[in-house]
Structure formats: C-alpha cells, structure tokens
Amino acid sequence: MSEGVRVMWMRGGTSKGGYFVERDLPPDRDAFLLRVMGSPDPRQIDGMGGGDPLTSKVAVVRRSARPGIDVDYLFLQVHVEEAIVSDAQNCGNILAGVGAFAIERGLVPAQDGTTPVRIFMQNTGQVAEAAIQTPGGRVRYDGPARIDGVPGTAAPVPLTFEDTAGSTCGALLPTGRAVDEIDGVACTLIDNGMPCVVIRADALGLAGNEDPAALEADRALRARLEAIRLQAGPLMRLGDVSAMSVPKMKMVAPPRAGGALSTRTFIPHRCHRAIGVLGAVSVATAALLPAGPAAEVAALPEGDDKALSIEHPTGEMTILATRAGGTFTRAAILRTARKLMDGHIFP
Numbered sequence: 001m002s003e004g005v006r007v008m009w010m011r012g013g014t015s016k017g018g019y020f021v022e023r024d025l026p027p028d029r030d031a032f033l034l035r036v037m038g039s040p041d042p043r044q045i046d047g048m049g050g051g052d053p054l055t056s057k058v059a060v061v062r063r064s065a066r067p068g069i070d071v072d073y074l075f076l077q078v079h080v081e082e083a084i085v086s087d088a089q090n091c092g093n094i095l096a097g098v099g100a101f102a103i104e105r106g107l108v109p110a111q112d113g114t115t116p117v118r119i120f121m122q123n124t125g126q127v128a129e130a131a132i133q134t135p136g137g138r139v140r141y142d143g144p145a146r147i148d149g150v151p152g153t154a155a156p157v158p159l160t161f162e163d164t165a166g167s168t169c170g171a172l173l174p175t176g177r178a179v180d181e182i183d184g185v186a187c188t189l190i191d192n193g194m195p196c197v198v199i200r201a202d203a204l205g206l207a208g209n210e211d212p213a214a215l216e217a218d219r220a221l222r223a224r225l226e227a228i229r230l231q232a233g234p235l236m237r238l239g240d241v242s243a244m245s246v247p248k249m250k251m252v253a254p255p256r257a258g259g260a261l262s263t264r265t266f267i268p269h270r271c272h273r274a275i276g277v278l279g280a281v282s283v284a285t286a287a288l289l290p291a292g293p294a295a296e297v298a299a300l301p302e303g304d305d306k307a308l309s310i311e312h313p314t315g316e317m318t319i320l321a322t323r324a325g326g327t328f329t330r331a332a333i334l335r336t337a338r339k340l341m342d343g344h345i346f347p
C-alpha cells in the first residue's frame with residue numbers, strides 16, 4: 001500500500017472523481033475510498049474530495065464478461081460528512097469519463113476515429129453506450145462541445161441509454177400512479193434511471209428559479225423536503241432511505257428560457273448547481289406523463305422524437321427522448337469529460 005494505488009482523476013460531465021480499475025483496489029475497498037476522499041469531514045481536507053457530493057465520486061471499471069458489452073462500471077458515492085460508501089445510485093455524469101478511461105487503461109481497443117464503448121452499469125443492471133473520439137487510436141479530450149455547468153469546450157461524449165425505466169425501483173412508476181400525495185403535496189414518484197420525487201416548486205411556495213445557495217440555506221424547506229423523501233422511500237420500494245442518496249428531490253416550474261421545464265434538485269441534501277444526467281432523464285419522462293407536477297408545468301415539443309431542454313441553475317441539459325408505442329424507449333444526451341491526472345493515491 002505504501003506504493004499507492006493506481007487511479008485516474010477525471011471530470012465526467014458536471015461531476016469529478018477517481019476512476020479505478022477494479023483489480024487495483026485493495027480488499028478493504030470502502031475504508032480505502034473514505035481515506036482517498038478524506039471522509040467523513042465537511043471539507044475533506046485530508047483527501048481528494050472537494051467537500052461536495054459532486055466531487056466525491058468513484059468509478060470502478062473492469063473488462064466485461066457479458067456478451068456485447070465492453071466494460072462493467074460500478075458507481076460509488078463517497079459521502080462527505082458520513083463514513084458511507086454507497087452503490088445505491090448510478091451516476092450518468094461520472095459515466096461520461098468511463099469510455100475514455102477504459103480505452104486509456106487498455107480495457108477496450110481504440111479504433112481510428114470514434115470508438116463506441118458499451119458499458120454495463122452495475123448499479124442498475126442497464127446498458128449505456130458512449131462514443132469516444134479516438135483519432136489515430138488515441139483518446140482525444142479537447143474539442144468544440146460545450147455543456148452548461150462546465151467552462152470552456154471539450155470533445156463531445158454522446159451517451160445513449162436504453163431501457164432505464166425502473167432501474168432501481170423495479171418500475172417506472174413504483175406506486176403504479178402518476179401522482180401521489182405526501183404531506184399534502186402532489187408528487188410524481190418516478191425512476192427512469194434515477195429514483196426521483198417530482199414536486200411543483202409553487203406547491204412549496206417557491207418560484208422555481210431560486211439560487212441553489214438560497215435554497216440550501218432555507219432550513220424549513222430542507223426539513224419539508226426530507227420529510228417527504230423519507231415517506232417516498234418505502235413507497236418507491238427503496239425502504240428506509242434516511243442514509244441513502246436516493247430518491248433525489250426535484251422541484252419543477254414552467255420554463256423561463258425557452259426549454260421544456262425548469263428544475264431545482266436536492267441530491268438529496270445539497271442543492272445541485274446543475275442537474276444529474278439520469279435525474280434529468282427521469283424528470284423529462286415525468287413531463288411526458290399524462291398527468292402530474294412536471295406534466296402540468298412543461299412546455300412540450302410535438303412528435304415522438306423530442307428534444308427536451310431541462311433548465312437548471314447554470315443553464316440547461318437537452319434530453320433526446322424517443323417514444324415508441326406510447327413508452328419512452330431511448331434517451332440520448334451530450335456530455336464531455338476530461339482527464340485531470342493519472343497516478344497513484346496514497347491512502
């Protein structure tokens with residue numbers, strides 16, 4: 001251990017974390033990862049974490065034994081203030097770095113041009129495909145793609161998801177209803193890749209365009225959201241969610257910038273500066289339901305193939321949703337990723 005453990009630090013979408021090949025991890029994985037990040041500590045001063053759930057994330061990657069799949073990806077959330085390492089949720093932002101990482105580590109051979117990497121997401125048992133720019137057989141990180149929440153531009157990493165419905169809860173609508181009422185508030189309990197509770201911002205006395213820092217400072221709001229979340233957990237077949245990072249709490253409002261709807265998300269205790277990828281897919285799906293808080297506020301484009309622009313505090317995220325036979329079958333999204341450092345971590 002004194003020689004350290006091999007790791008690559010990457011930005012994936014609007015998140016950041018450590019990417020490990022599974023066989024490089026020590027047997028006491030969770031204790032090791034807590035040391036890596038410096039948890040539990042609000043500042044994570046003795047580790048690599050940035051004192052924020054979005055920068056305290058880990059990807060564990062291995063070559064896949066599954067037919068038609070290149071690599072398996074396990075996402076781990078290292079909690080900032082508690083000694084918890086959890087696989088209870090997936091992360092579509094960290095996913096954006098997995099294809100490049102797998103190629104760099106020799107787990108997937110690079111093609112000349114673009115290399116498609118098929119990724120089995122172990123947290124939810126579903127598949128995503130990433131298209132990685134590999135001119136001359138080398139991963140290219142720079143390029144013209146821009147995503148909100150990240151300064152500058154980078155190589156595009158399109159991600160495609162199929163069959164994400166019921167990823168963790170077993171059904172798109174785990175209660176069988178588009179609308180449930182909890183503490184007098186109408187909620188859509190939905191899972192299209194990420195378990196989410198969708199609530200109208202105005203049902204909580206909000207406009208829906210508040211600054212995340214102001215929302216986080218509102219203790220009464222946080223207490224109200226947490227009370228709803230704790231009741232939603234068992235209804236969503238997740239059991240006691242008090243120590244879990246799901247479900248996410250999504251407050252929705254009519255769009256303000258020409259998009260489909262506006263969002264503010266608690267993940268679940270900090271307010272996201274943007275929005276999670278699969279969280280955005282789930283809220284977009286809620287907007288396509290015949291009823292419910294998201295459907296009520298959304299402005300939807302026509303047609304079965306819809307580009308749904310989900311507005312968030314630092315811009316928007318566009319979900320390309322394909323509907324077939326009345327159900328949402330496929331979602332595609334643009335992300336970028338960046339290799340920040342490659343080396344060894346000393347726990």
Ligand code: NQM
Nearest residue numbers: 015091092093276277278279
């Ligand atoms: O929803 C934050 C993020 C995420 C998760 C969170 C994510 C997703 O922005 O797929 O990307 O909701 O914890 O990285």
